[in-house]
Amino acid sequence: MAGGKRVAFDNKVIDWIDVRLPLFTMMKNEYGVFPTPKNFNYFWNFGALAFFMLITMIASGLFLAMHFMPSSEGAFSSIERIMRDVNWGWMLRYIHMNGASMFFIAVYIHIYRGMYYGSYKNPRELLWILGVVIFLLMMATAFMGYSMTMSQMGGWAATVITNLFTAIPVAGESILNLLLGDYTVSNATVNRFFVLHFLLPFVIVGVVFLHIVALHMTGSNNPTGIEPKGPQDTVPFHPYYTTKDIFGMGVFLIVYAYLVFYAPLMLTHADHFVEYDPLVTPPHIVPEWYFLPFYAILKSVIYEGLFTPLIVFEWVGISAKLGGVLAMIGSIAILFVLPWLDRHPVRSARYRPLFQKFFLLWAANVVLLGYLGALTADATILGIPAYLIGQFSTVYYFAFFLVILPILTKIEKAKPLPNSISEAVLEKNKSKKSAKGAAAA
Ligand code: HEM
Incomplete structure (x- = not known):
């Protein structure tokens, strides 16, 4: 095989496919036998958990999008309809809404783990930079998803945050109009936020792919920060870390399920359940919890x-x-x-x-x-x-x-x-x- 060693598989169908399209060989080399430092602690679960959340958000978002009406008139009422009339709609919405929080929890722990153990250092700089790009894309996606609902908090969050661009000298006003598609939060705003909110997660998938390729070039860091010196320092990714990741996912899912089924509104705000009114400013405009530190700096x-x-x-x-x-x-x-x-x-x-x-x-x-x-x-x-x-x-x-x-x-x-x-x-x-x-x- 050009470019690498192909693995022979016992299963004839898998082998037939693999000769023509070596996906199974790639999986085996990159995830099956991939030599991984043998001393990972549980903080190393959070990359896989972030990936799981990315897939969950895309899957639940696709079904929500089938019922969401991206217009200033339809957005809020279509979400009400999803909650009341669509079969399992309430669950889809709560999975997606709380999924955003779980995604940010996983990614924040993932980032802080990287900082604590120095995973950003040579030779993993590019892997780290790709991570920061993912983080920025996640923030943009979450902001637009929240704003396009035309709730009081969502609509006013869009107003406040897009207005920040007017601080830019000369071009500020034009940038604001470009973002909103109008002079204020309107139909055009909901439309473009919806399109971008749908598109960006797939861009994130692309950058995550590059993130993983970069990771597999350098190999993972580990709690000691010392590179493996030979086979005695590593174990194959499967079954050691597949099992550990599945265990971590079980614990993570318990917390996630608790939020979805027992405390679905714990992390959000009451004004997110009132329809947007451009003439009534909420007494206290706050973003979702994952943006709060940056909001405080602002x-x-x-x-x-x-x-x-x-x-x-x-x-x-x-x-x-x-x-x-x-x-x-x-x-x-x-x-x-x-x-x-x-x-x-x-x-x-x-x-x-x-x-x-x-x-x-x-x-x-x-x-x-x-x-x-x-x-x-x-x-x-x-x-x-x-x-x-x-x-x-x-x-x-x-x-x-x-x-x-x-x-x-x-x-x-x-x-x-x-x-x-x-x-x-x-x-x-x-x-x-x-x-x-x-x-x-
Ligand atoms: C959608 C979001 C993300 C996904 C799905 C993802 C996925 C992964 C996976 C699967 C790994 C290997 C397992 C692990 O080390 O935990 C990893 C490693 C890594 N990620 Fe991410 N990641 C994401 C976001 C980020 C962000 C935002 C940063 C930093 C700003 C980042 C920085 C890193 C670094 C430095 C490593 C190497 C860690 C090591 O070798 O110790 N990642 N990522």
Whole structure:
């Protein structure tokens, strides 16, 4: 076979197909016998779980699209019809709605796992960059799906977010009109959001394909961050990780099913169940939970409090609105250059105590930003204005990437690394055994 070694299959039909179209050989090489580090922990389940959610979202979305009417008049009422009159429509909707949350949960854990264990470092930079592209596409897809429902929250989210583009000097207004297809959220808006919401998941499938190809060029990272040194450090992907992934999926599905069947509205907002009214602004416009940290960053850039010195930006024409938009875009864009901001030779946080602490603080800070993102502009926490706390959190968010990581690259002394993955695994088992022995004595 040109380009690689074909595997012979016992099953005659499979073999016949494989000679002509070597899909089964590819599956066997890339997933069956693929040598995979033998020390994965459960955090390595989340790539497969994200993939499972992508398929679930496309499948449930296809059936919803058969009943959804993408027009300003029809959108909200067609969803009501799906909930009440379409057979199993309520379940389809709840699977899709809560599926978006489960998808983001899987992907956030997947990203943070990658950051903790340094999976973005040489030679996996491109794999990481493709991941960030997927993340951006996911955000765009989720935003348009939510907005096109013409609910109060959806319609106003579309208004608020598209309006941010007017902060761009000169071209802002034209971009806004292009996005909305009108001067305000209208029929044209619902139509184009629906088309893009339908299309983008298939673009995501394409980028995920490239993501996996890139992964299979370099092989996976692992909790030690050390590359496998030979067959003693790896196991075949099947049955070891297929079984582990299926187990992880079982646990994940229990949580997902709980949301769908017992708490389907837990993660959303009451105003998402009221029809859009352009004349009545909801008292408190908030995005879905997965956007909240970025929303908090957007809201933090005001030329008051901690950011008073930033008033100079206003003098050179960067309004607080534009500053907020730039900070929000920057908070994701900075992930693209992460492999070059952290150039420390040791990958895993296990052997980098300083990086470990700063990273965990950064992750907790993102959760705090998420909390702040949901608060009203005049909220206080323990008497401190929430926007001030948001400004400190925003500063730490960026300082972690732009100051702490480059400094740690230069000064951090890593703990001694094990010689190989096998040695690390055996060490761990030995210390577990001696702890058990001590407890028994
Ligand atoms: C639809 C979304 C995504 C899917 C389906 C997906 C799928 C996968 C799969 C199946 C793996 C191998 C298993 C694993 O290591 O968990 C993987 C690895 C990886 N992904 Fe993703 N991914 C997605 C999004 C992302 C995002 C948003 C990022 C980062 C911004 C990312 C970064 C990585 C990295 C760095 C690895 C290598 C991990 C390692 O070797 O330790 N992925 N991805």
